[in-house]
Amino acid sequence: MTELTRKVLEAHLVNSNLEQVSYQEVIQFFHQDEELKKHAPDRYAEMDPRTGVYILYSKARRHRPHDYPVLQEKSTPTQTVCPICAGKLTSVWDIAELSEGYTFINENLFPGIFPFTTEGWPLISSAAPECCRQRMPALGTHFLQWHSTLHDKDINNMQVSDIFINLERLAVLEKFLLTQASPMPVSHTCDGIEYHGYVGVVKNYGREVGGSLRHGHMQILHVNIQPKRLQQDMALLTCCGKGFSAILQERNTPELTIRAYGHGTMLFLTPFCMKRPLEGIICCQDTAKNYLHQLTSGELKLLAQALHDATRGIITMQAQQGREVAYNLVFHVGPIGGLYIEVLPYNQEVGGYESLGIYFSHLTPDESTLSYRGVMENG
Ligand SMILES: [Zn+2]
Incomplete structure (x- = not known):
């Protein structure tokens, strides 16, 4: 297995600490990234008027690399190379050292949501009746946090002190997305702080539940849709x-x-x-x-x-x-x-x-x- 080294990681490094950049700079960077734009999803979301559940469409996500075995190969281990270990990365925005290796945050190459415009993002909630009547523009950013540069390290087998560092950086990203000035409108105020839009953090582990890559990671979506x-x-x-x-x-x-x-x-x-x-x-x-x-x-x-x-x-x-x-x-x-x-x-x-x-x-x-x-x- 190829190992993702600090040197390879640094070749993709835009910034080593998210607290040192602005959200506007991140969005501008997204707009200049031709590879990322090529994989952008559809621009609109539909809502099921019965349940208020939103559906985001993305043709590009069909072409995501998978390193879990496909159904007919279930009994034999897959031989595909992990794209993360091979250094096939998008721009890296945050990096922190662990007891062994690093945790880092980059853009999702196959984003479920994309910042198509730099202004005028509407805030959308299924609690608002007009949501039943029309297509809704879906806008925002989609990041990934890799638990470790080491392929086999995940929450279940990492040192707790390293998981803590992961969570610290995840908390920094969460705060960055929600509290920085951005085209995302203010969704609510708490203790005098304005919060912009909504953040959804998930982890999919395993092919059966939506995981595409084994290399352990968390997904972070910042979205205008509640x-x-x-x-x-x-x-x-x-x-x-x-x-x-x-x-x-x-x-x-x-x-x-x-x-x-x-x-x-x-x-x-x-x-x-x-x-x-x-x-x-x-x-x-x-x-x-x-x-x-x-x-x-x-x-x-x-x-x-x-x-x-x-x-x-x-x-x-x-x-x-x-x-x-x-x-x-x-x-x-x-x-x-x-x-x-x-x-x-x-x-x-x-x-x-x-x-x-x-x-x-x-x-x-x-x-x-x-x-x-x-x-x-x-x-
Ligand atoms: Zn890997």
Whole structure:
């Protein structure tokens, strides 16, 4: 396996610290990048008027490189070269040293969203009735954070101190996107700070759940469209006076706590309303914390440990079950009454009833919690 060295990384380096550039400079750079523009998605989003879910179209994403085996090759390992290790990178905007290797942030070569114009980005929410009537312009930026320059390092097998550095840089990116002056309109104000647009952070691990490259990474979308789940989080807060994190901490019994970190400062829980086996939620006890960049260093360290334990547990259990390893992490950040992270292992297929809004789960929340505890105690 070729190794991505600092020297190769530096050839793509525009900037080593995101705190030293402006968002406007980043957008101008995007506009001058012919390769990136070639892979730009369609300019508009459609919304399903029944559910308020948005659909972004991109023909270019069909041509993304994949290093997971395709279905008919499932039994034999793929021989394709990892494009990241081979140094096929877009411009790098942030880099930080780890105990071994580096973590870095670059543009997604196949962006799901693109900053087509430099001004006049509208803010779009399915709560607004006009969204049903017309196509919506989709605008924003799409970044990737690579956990390590070392191909096999991921959250499940990295040192917790290195995951912490990853989270620190992710928090810097989150703050940069949301608080820097940009064409993105202000979506809300909190503690006197104006926040622009919406940020969606996800991790897709495994081919079955949308992962294309094995080289461990996180995706970060900054978008003018309010993701439906965030809108639902905010609606819950408005309706109940508390967010999902607070409801979970109130309603869940102690039997559903997989592990508490730092005397309960950070929690890894099975939600009482678990939809799928091994589904978990990582949340902060302090529900006034809505963003990663609002967490203290101590809280980020606990979050690093929780993410490590969760992903390690999933991978161990899926391997024991003979399943292909696959999970998603979905970060809910915004004015939602407490940030939380959904831990979503792909352990049960989606059937027809699930599409109708009724879920059947093979495992109860109690059993799921015990499964995690068992594997974490033994590992
Ligand atoms: Zn690689």
